[in-house]
Amino acid sequence: MPDKIKIATTSLAGCFGCHMSLLDIDEKFIDLVELVEFDRSPLTDIKKISDCDIGLVEGAVANSENVEVLRDFRKHCKTLIAVGACALNGGIPAMRNHFTLQECLEESYVDGMGLDNPGIPDDAELPMILNRVYPVQQVVKVDYVLPGCPPPAEMIWNVLSALLEGREPVINARDIHYD
Amino acid sequence: MPAFKIDDQEVEFIPGQSVMQAALAADIYIPHLCFHEDFKAHGSCRICLVMQNGRYLSACTIPAVEGMDIINIRDDVQEQRKQLLELLFIEGNHVCPSCEKSGSCSLQSVAEFCGLLSPSLPFMYPNRSVDASHADFLLDFNRCILCELCVRASRDVDGKSVFGISGRGSNAHLVVNSADGKLVSSSFEKTDRAASICPVGVILPKHRGFKVPIGKREFDVTAINERRENDAG
Numbered sequence: 001m002p003d004k005i006k007i008a009t010t011s012l013a014g015c016f017g018c019h020m021s022l023l024d025i026d027e028k029f030i031d032l033v034e035l036v037e038f039d040r041s042p043l044t045d046i047k048k049i050s051d052c053d054i055g056l057v058e059g060a061v062a063n064s065e066n067v068e069v070l071r072d073f074r075k076h077c078k079t080l081i082a083v084g085a086c087a088l089n090g091g092i093p094a095m096r097n098h099f100t101l102q103e104c105l106e107e108s109y110v111d112g113m114g115l116d117n118p119g120i121p122d123d124a125e126l127p128m129i130l131n132r133v134y135p136v137q138q139v140v141k142v143d144y145v146l147p148g149c150p151p152p153a154e155m156i157w158n159v160l161s162a163l164l165e166g167r168e169p170v171i172n173a174r175d176i177h178y179d
Numbered sequence: 180m181p182a183f184k185i186d187d188q189e190v191e192f193i194p195g196q197s198v199m200q201a202a203l204a205a206d207i208y209i210p211h212l213c214f215h216e217d218f219k220a221h222g223s224c225r226i227c228l229v230m231q232n233g234r235y236l237s238a239c240t241i242p243a244v245e246g247m248d249i250i251n252i253r254d255d256v257q258e259q260r261k262q263l264l265e266l267l268f269i270e271g272n273h274v275c276p277s278c279e280k281s282g283s284c285s286l287q288s289v290a291e292f293c294g295l296l297s298p299s300l301p302f303m304y305p306n307r308s309v310d311a312s313h314a315d316f317l318l319d320f321n322r323c324i325l326c327e328l329c330v331r332a333s334r335d336v337d338g339k340s341v342f343g344i345s346g347r348g349s350n351a352h353l354v355v356n357s358a359d360g361k362l363v364s365s366s367f368e369k370t371d372r373a374a375s376i377c378p379v380g381v382i383l384p385k386h387r388g389f390k391v392p393i394g395k396r397e398f399d400v401t402a403i404n405e406r407r408e409n410d411a412g
Contacts, residue, residue, distance in 0.1 A: 088296075135302065149275065
């Protein structure tokens with residue numbers, strides 16, 4: 001029996017809504033796990049990615065850890081798919097791009113309401129926050145993009161099943177939604 | 180009646196009509212943003228470009244001529260439109276998931292119709308303001324595509340000239356004609372034609388918000404290309 005197709009998934013600066021939409025393929029998930037094996041993913045809790053066929057990336061790029069994870073995904077995935085509004089244009093996280101990083105941090109950690117011990121966190125363990133939030137395709141090359149917040153489960157399934165069968169995925173105009 | 184062809188379909192026209200007007204009368208959809216049946220063609224968004232005799236022309240500004248052979252829906256033409264739409268998306272801040280206009284937004288619906296999956300150019304994330312000064316209307320300049328429909332409606336129908344475009348090139352932006360630049364200080368009223376003309380989410384009525392849920396809105400129900408021009412409320 002040939003090896004199963006390996007899929008990795010991750011959420012960068014996202015809300016996991018796209019992962020929820022993937023789970024919304026419902027009973028087709030049973031068909032999916034027959035065909036694929038999940039590598040690094042919140043579904044498996046595997047922390048380190050190995051060589052994969054398909055990588056699904058949700059969320060925008062907002063900090064140094066996101067950059068590292070994303071580059072790691074690009075390096076290890078034959079096909080990389082940017083999933084959802086945040087991945088493709090920065091989405092809600094990128095709304096902070098209209099303010100300086102200093103302003104954002106002060107609003108949250110210095111001037112925010114109900115703070116016990118105000119001050120910008122500076123623990124060396126914390127990833128560095130980027131000056132701006134970037135879409136995924138501005139950091140690495142992306143093979144396919146699925147718009148939507150989140151992309152409908154049906155669209156995710158259509159693209160995945162096409163790739164699994166070795167077909168070129170076709171997304172109909174009527175299935176495209178940005179919200 | 181004289182006639183010409185759009186995608187091999189015979190279209191009759193009244194002399195003086197533009198290609199766009201003749202197409203609409205024949206129920207043929209040519210994607211567009213700055214064109215509106217009630218107003219003089221503006222020709223600025225270029226989304227309605229079609230191919231005639233190997234050249235791209237904007238359907239809203241070229242007069243229909245007997246024997247024309249127009250190409251409207253073909254991959255290369257849609258590709259040009261996608262590039263123009265891409266520029267509109269990267270030049271503004273179009274965050275559909277957080278926008279009240281989502282689902283009834285022409286920019287969104289035209290881009291979906293043209294098959295724009297994702298811009299490939301870097302986003303500019305410009306710094307633009309919001310004007311919430313008016314009791315009944317909100318202005319969110321982040322989403323302006325400079326179609327000038329509000330400018331035309333306010334000037335030509337309402338006789339007020341509440342809106343205008345200031346600045347040039349990439350600095351061009353929508354401004355409000357009042358002493359302090361705020362909508363509340365202008366002569367704008369909720370009954371104005373300009374109040375209901377915005378094809379995107381710049382001029383938004385307050386107190387309505389998400390009353391019609393996403394998924395049940397105008398273009399969610401009927402795609403922009405399947406709708407008659409003046410169906411919109």
